[in-house]
Amino acid sequence: MTATHDLVIRGGTIADGSGGDLISGDIAIDDGKISAIGHISGSGREEIDATDRIVTPGFIDVHTHYDGQCIWAEELSPSSSHGVTTAIMGNCGVGFAPCRKDDHDMLINVMEGVEDIPGVVMTDGLPWNWETFPEYLDVVDKGKRDIDIAAYLPHSPLRVYAMGPRGASREPANDDDLAMMRKLSREAMEAGAIGFATSRLSIHKTADGGSIPTFEADVAELEAICGGMADAGAGTFQIVLDAFVGWDKEYKVIERVVESSGRPATFTLASGNDGPPRWRKVLDMIEATHAKGGKATAQIMPRPIGLIAGLELTVHPFVLCPSWAKIADLSIPEQVQAMRDPELRKALLSEDFEKGHPFNALARDWNWLFPLDDPPNYAPAKDMSMAGQAAAKGCTPQEIAYDRLLETDGKGLFLAALGNYENGTLASAHEMLSHPNCIPGLGDGGAHYGAICDASYSTYLLKQYVQKPSELSFGLAEAVHMLSHKAANAVGLSHRGLLKPGAKADINVIDLERLELHLPEVVRDLPAGGQRLHQRATGYDATIVSGEIIRRFDKSTGARPGKLVRGEW
Template identity: 25%
Template sequence: MQQYVYDIVINHGQFFDGSCRDGSIRHLGIRDGRVVTISDVPLPDHAAPKVYDATGQWVTPGFIETHSHYDAEVIATPSLKESVRHGVTSVLIGSCSISMINAQPEDCSDLFTRVEAVPREAVLPILKEKKTWGDAAGYRGFYDRQPLGPNVGSFVGHSDIRVAVMGLERATSPAKPSEQELQKMESLLEEALDAGCVGMSLMTTRLDKVDGDRAWSRPLPSTYARWNEFKRLFRILRRRNAVMQGAPDAVKKVNVVRFLWQAHGLFRRPMKCSMLTALDLKSNPWLNVVTRLSGFVANRFLRGNFRWQTLPAPFTLYLSGLNVNAFEEFSSGELLRDYKDEDAMYAKVDDPAFRKLFKKHVNALFTKGLWHRDFSDCWVVDCPDTSLIGKNFEEIGAVEGKDAVDAYFDLAVQYRNDLRWKTNYGNHRPEIMHKLLASPYTHVGFADSGAHLESIAQYNFPLRLLKYVRDADEAGLPFMSVAEGVNAVTADLADWFGLQAGSLRQGSRADVVIVNPEGLTDELDDVAWAPLEGTSLNRLVKRNDDAVTATIINGRVAYDRVQGFDDELGRERNFGQFLSSMDVKTRVRSTESGLQTA
């Protein structure tokens, strides 16, 4: 029987180690889950059962997504193939105040499903069956046993903590938590950090609403917290060097100043802050300047450790009928979103008085949030009347002597969810995107994978970043090198969040991607439907299989462009593992005999 030196050999690739150093031709040998050889000369083809000739291709560390909503999917179908096929080997869950750690299964489902646009009838049965834990230690134990696809790390959600302590109804009301309840919240945060969570996520925008019957359409529990509650939890995060991931008020935006101040490091340890989100919005063309400037102020003048999350792709949403999350940004749209009965919602838009009010709010100048509210920039992508496909609502209305809003409402009433349309919120100007992506105060790890199954398809976000880099270089207008682009979706994220990932050195864990730069084409923006593994659901995806030759996790080929996925991915414990933050400080508890390290 032949004895191999390596499990995998990758020869002739342009090798990027995750740093900002330019790539060079190197040859890798992988054995027992580790990179054991990085050679200047090719390794023998007979040295391994699997050999890749990566001539003309990039060999990089596995990509990292630091803002996903895979919380439900990773419990049910842990392979997370849609990310793995695009080179992602590590993901963080528990974002936006929503995690599945402490609260009861129905509570976790109601916090998650409406906000993240994943059907409650799909999520709740999964949690009732598989969520056997009720604390952070049990949560960590589940992931230590779970046969993961990519590596998984987690935040603990503030809404999760609040509901576990106060109950869903009190947590979504103006009721103030008692001192005992505040102490319990502090304890749950400490326990989550002890179990390996990278930090706590929170939410202050009231656009995201609760599902279910008990607190239907109330904003997330985190939005009801007063600043004293946040500050007590922030002290723990700061003391233990953990991350606060959050979002300012998306409409008023004023409270971002309080977050900037909380992050400061003047005469104290700064608190790591990762905030949503640095975008080039059509509704606010100067927002990109404000976010970059605020990052400069927070980090340079206030000596903080503050980063804005940014999406390295056009921010285009695909929508069905009246199912539009952005309607939450103004009162008449919020009224529509509050209807639980679909028939009543569609009947409402036939009311002339409501239409008049809706148009007034759509045209208001000073209340715009993320969405530009321009129906001439809303395009039909699917409809039983195929003659409408490719037209916007203003064009459709002009033919029938209607304004754009009436044209939209009439079609929505007629076809309901069979009317599919898209609109671009922003990230539409490449030159502005280059500035956002190159800023030292932004992180390129936001994609919302696992959520908004029918409207957002950004699973390939690292490839889209590399396309920006390659396109700009070919146009003679480079804004970052390929090495810097790779660093932005690997080591830059891993180092800041304290994850043991994102770099390739001799002896490091073998999470590797082989990227074919010739595959970074415009097809990266094309959307299609694909089944969600293990369910009856479909979701939108963006795929260009020419871009990734192979994704290797823990020294095993998880995905190969020709051979597909390994049959054991997500079924056997041969691939991903739970990632604890190496930066979170150990808790020190006081005892009767003095101080004791936990």
């Protein structure tokens, strides 16, 4: 019998991304789009049996840094390993365009410091065959990849391109500078940028410890650049605010820019692990923005925001101890052998950290440093922290961490829970995610290769909040809505993240009962032999992009239908 459709997904429980009721039925796909939903009588050239499976839209990862990886690699993993079919890069205002030849090293220095991508990886992995942002998009557009990618215009390259050395040294922009940045912003939006991104975060540092070009840039500069988005009639404003100086001050930046430009904003929000819940006041501020006709959306990590620490990674509890320098260049087995020496042990357990990148010290917050094993527990009991275990054993947290490294032959990993674990629970993350103006985000795929592996948050959200019913649960339809259409709509991609006839056929078929998240692992597949953290999942029967199956039973099929998303589509 002649096939009627390109692909048919049969007998699944469909969560269509709208947040509405689940339905049971089939989905037919033709020419990369959904042609019918319901009872499909015709056959497909290929069929997927979705009995006892959930069928969802492809997920939208709104906060990634695949600006380099989308050029040197065809798979945007880990994101594509976790049901993501559209990823947004250029976040935090760091990226590689616009850029003159003389500024390559400066942008590498910024990206290496802020996003923990080794400089040699970018030097060897990028062709640097562009100058303007539209030219960069054209290079991305020509590449092959598994999922779709969209890009923000990043502030640091834009500022340096418009202002030269004055921009890199953080001098104030003059009227001519502002006019140039506004013009370049409009040009980027018209070429297909999804918006403009920046960072004000004080711990965002260059590789050599300096402040990034955008730190403390005047709000008038942000207004001018977002004015370029207003001129183009498109684009979302993404910003990382400096919560360390207080939300009362920092959120006013969003208020001013949204009011002056009329463009929507999105930003990262988290709760502290202890102290007063200041994030609730931020939710009130967001509601006030909407009441005045503006739009702002907070991005929330569904699990503790954290670093992964270990001897093989960028940070670990002893990396900045003076005596560590003696063995820093040894192999892991050699380091472990050296650590068994009583004299070195005594020194490392007693020494304080020397100065270094702010992230390093985070692996010494003993109250919030936990062991991370397989399967990984991202919501451990407080008494499992290094401080908790030390109190129970009557020793120091340093000793607990040191012995774990020895007992695991140097392979033991730690989770440094930096936020979203208020009082040792996920209650704050759950409450924020429940808010109508919050979405899941901050996966950071394509960055922090040696310290963070949070691009798996979509799998975690389904497993932690849906698979395991509790007082902190979400219904399946609500969770899928967060990961798909709600996220897409926050960044202007209102046509994505929905399963309906005529929609782009980006779809997941998931065995929710079997869904499992595995321990992050080091893979060595970067340019120049560089390594990165990757995290696998089990339970994705199929992930489909534009009607093509890119992953089947948790493995890549080799299909590369991914495209550059130009503009809000």
